[in-house]
Amino acid sequence: DRSNLPAPCESLIYCHGPLLHTVQMAGLYNDSKTFVDKKMKSPANIILDNFQSMMNRTDYRPTKEQIRTFVDDNFDVEGSEFEEWQPLDWKHNPAFLQRIKDPLLLEWAKNLNELWLNLGRKMKDEVREHQDLYSIIYVDHPVIVPGGRFREFYYWDSYWIIKGLLLSEMHATATGMVTNFLDIVDKYGFIPNGGRIYYLMRSQPPLLIPMVKLLMEDIGDIDFLKRHIGTMDKEFDFWVKNHTVEVDYNGRKYQMTRYSEQSQGPRPESYKEDIDVARHFDTVDKKEELYAELKSAAESGWDFSSRWFILNGTNKGNLTNLKTRSIVPVDLNAFMCWNAQLMAEFHELLENFEKAKYYRMMHAKIKEAIEHVLWHEDVGAWLDYNLKSGRRRDYFYPTNIVPLWTGCYDVERSDYYVSRVINYLEKVKVDIFEGGIPTTLEHSGEQWDYPNAWPPLQYMMVMGLDNTRNDVAMRLASEMATKWVRSNFEVWKQKKAMLEKYDATIFGGFGGGGEYVVQKGFGWTNGVVMALLNLYGDTLYAADAFGDAPGQSGAVYGAHVGAGGIFTALLVVIASVAAGTLG
Numbered sequence: 380d381r382s383n384l385p386a387p388c389e390s391l392i393y394c395h396g397p398l399l400h401t402v403q404m405a406g407l408y409n410d411s412k413t414f415v416d417k418k419m420k421s422p423a424n425i426i427l428d429n430f431q432s433m434m435n436r437t438d439y440r441p442t443k444e445q446i447r448t449f450v451d452d453n454f455d456v457e458g459s460e461f462e463e464w465q466p467l468d469w470k471h472n473p474a475f476l477q478r479i480k481d482p483l484l485l486e487w488a489k490n491l492n493e494l495w496l497n498l499g500r501k502m503k504d505e506v507r508e509h510q511d512l513y514s515i516i517y518v519d520h521p522v523i524v525p526g527g528r529f530r531e532f533y534y535w536d537s538y539w540i541i542k543g544l545l546l547s548e549m550h551a552t553a554t555g556m557v558t559n560f561l562d563i564v565d566k567y568g569f570i571p572n573g574g575r576i577y578y579l580m581r582s583q584p585p586l587l588i589p590m591v592k593l594l595m596e597d598i599g600d601i602d603f604l605k606r607h608i609g610t611m612d613k614e615f616d617f618w619v620k621n622h623t624v625e626v627d628y629n630g631r632k633y634q635m636t637r638y639s640e641q642s643q644g645p646r647p648e649s650y651k652e653d654i655d656v657a658r659h660f661d662t663v664d665k666k667e668e669l670y671a672e673l674k675s676a677a678e679s680g681w682d683f684s685s686r687w688f689i690l691n692g693t694n695k696g697n698l699t700n701l702k703t704r705s706i707v708p709v710d711l712n713a714f715m716c717w718n719a720q721l722m723a724e725f726h727e728l729l730e731n732f733e734k735a736k737y738y739r740m741m742h743a744k745i746k747e748a749i750e751h752v753l754w755h756e757d758v759g760a761w762l763d764y765n766l767k768s769g770r771r772r773d774y775f776y777p778t779n780i781v782p783l784w785t786g787c788y789d790v791e792r793s794d795y796y797v798s799r800v801i802n803y804l805e806k807v808k809v810d811i812f813e814g815g816i817p818t819t820l821e822h823s824g825e826q827w828d829y830p831n832a833w834p835p836l837q838y839m840m841v842m843g844l845d846n847t848r849n850d851v852a853m854r855l856a857s858e859m860a861t862k863w864v865r866s867n868f869e870v871w872k873q874k875k876a877m878l879e880k881y882d883a884t885i886f887g888g889f890g891g892g893g894e895y896v897v898q899k900g901f902g903w904t905n906g907v908v909m910a911l912l913n914l915y916g917d918t919l920y921a922a923d924a925f926g927d928a929p930g931q932s933g934a935v936y937g938a939h940v941g942a943g944g945i946f947t948a949l950l951v952v953i954a955s956v957a958a959g960t961l962g
């Protein structure tokens with residue numbers, strides 16, 4: 380029974396109530412998020428009175444135009460919470476650029492470095508003084524946002540944004556963003572999905588602790604760590620307390636993590652969309668269950684995807700078949716495992732030995748659960764687990780190999796895992812696509828499905844394989860990175876834009892599907908390309924030796940990784956000679 384749960388936030392303007400219902404159901408804008416991002420022109424009680432007068436005047440049947448006039452009279456245009464601002468620590472020529480040998484890619488990387496200037500957002504002092512007039516959550520330090528409709532911070536996006544910012548040597552901006560998150564944990568006990576009050580009842584993949592690790596690797600400020608370690612404990616506890624589920628598997632019980640949010644009602648920013656899906660259900664209870672599945676899927680960062688559909692034990696179906704809370708995801712458990720390991724490391728550094736011991740114990744337990752419940756030797760991958768049926772979900776997702784990225788497997792037996800994983804990747808043939816690795820192999824029309832390819836997923840695969848230090852895996856990682864960078868570059872050449880997501884099946888193809896049009900900007904896309912250019916810049920070229928950049932060199936050598944790797948190496952040498960960069 381969900382009837383005792385709170386609304387997504389208290390606001391009768393932005394989160395629940397008749398005003399939100401009336402405005403959102405009128406469908407005034409192409410994107411439902413537009414309304415909930417608007418600033419109020421007067422305090423909420425006055426706007427609620429104005430709304431009541433409008434409803435009385437129109438006999439509770441206002442036309443779309445009357446609702447539009449009400450909104451225009453009472454709200455400012457979206458985005459009015461920010462002032463003109465450019466990051467003060469921005470640099471023309473950060474050192475990582477020197478690693479990029481191809482002049483075309485170098486020029487592009489300089490452009491990417493400049494994109495931070497467009498994506499920085501600083502809130503007006505007004506916002507701090509009158510927070511009740513805004514849906515944006517006030518933070519002290521400016522942030523780099525994803526871009527487009529995403530005008531505020533997003534939790535997991537920020538990991539790749541910070542990765543990119545540190546390569547751009549924007550240490551102050553990166554530290555400011557992490558400090559905002561820590562302040563938010565202190566205030567709310569966790570990090571919301573994004574920087575808006577309507578996101579306050581759900582989080583996103585827990586990557587704050589890895590963000591602090593990025594900062595520590597960069598500036599290594601132990602005082603910063605000391606000041607904030609208690610807040611990081613709090614963030615870890617939030618996930619343990621609110622997302623743990625007991626898994627009974629082969630006669631043993633494991634504590635594992637899954638996405639699950641606890642509020643009533645539709646997502647305020649996609650209110651009409653959620654109500655429309657809920658029409659398929661006839662009772663309030665069933666509708667509430669659907670809203671919970673939708674919001675839990677948003678918490679996973681994969682909103683939406685057949686990955687969370689359960690229909691007769693399969694991944695077929697549509698949004699009415701969302702069962703996010705019944706699936707134990709590989710990536711979330713691998714993130715928790717990583718968090719525990721990093722926290723043990725940090726506490727050790729600070730000589731908090733009792734705490735370090737606790738986190739080492741948590742790390743060992745989570746790692747064991749991942750090994751026993753999620754790893755499948757016969758498949759050669761980690762698979763999501765269906766809590767309802769007690770069965771594994773044997774479908775391809777890039778996240779099936781995330782434990783390689785987070786180091787959550789028995790590294791002593793690395794060769795065993797790596798050879799099984801390589802075998803798996805060959806079998807599922809995900810490297811035959813020209814534009815990158817697809818999100819899933821299901822074509823549902825949702826944005827986290829085939830044929831879309833998302834930057835963070837490419838990154839996790841590439842880094843996971845590269846981290847193993849196994850020759851074949853590292854070669855595969857470099858081939859994936861090459862394909863991704865070339866395909867993103869192709870789009871850049873055509874559109875002078877970086878996109879939120881791409882099409883894995885088309886070299887230079889745009890992503891699509893889902894509930895809003897593909898966005899430009901784009902925070903994590905820039906961060907991922909910068910990281911890949913930094914890692915592979917000395918051997919990565921925009922075009923192969925034949926002058927064009929089909930990006931699908933992977934298709935040539937995908938089936939035979941070994942031979943393909945040698946082929947790539949040859950191409951690289953030829954291209955390097957052509958570009959005059961080798962001896």
Ligand SMILES: OC[C@H]1O[C@H](O[C@H]2O[C@H](CO)[C@@H](O)[C@H](O)[C@H]2O)[C@H](O)[C@@H](O)[C@@H]1O
Binds near residue numbers: 536
């Ligand atoms: O408004 C619909 C949904 O939009 C966001 O999700 C997508 O964009 C985010 C920002 O890039 C990204 O973190 C997420 O993975 C994407 O699916 C938002 O996070 C959702 O909560 C929201 O419902």
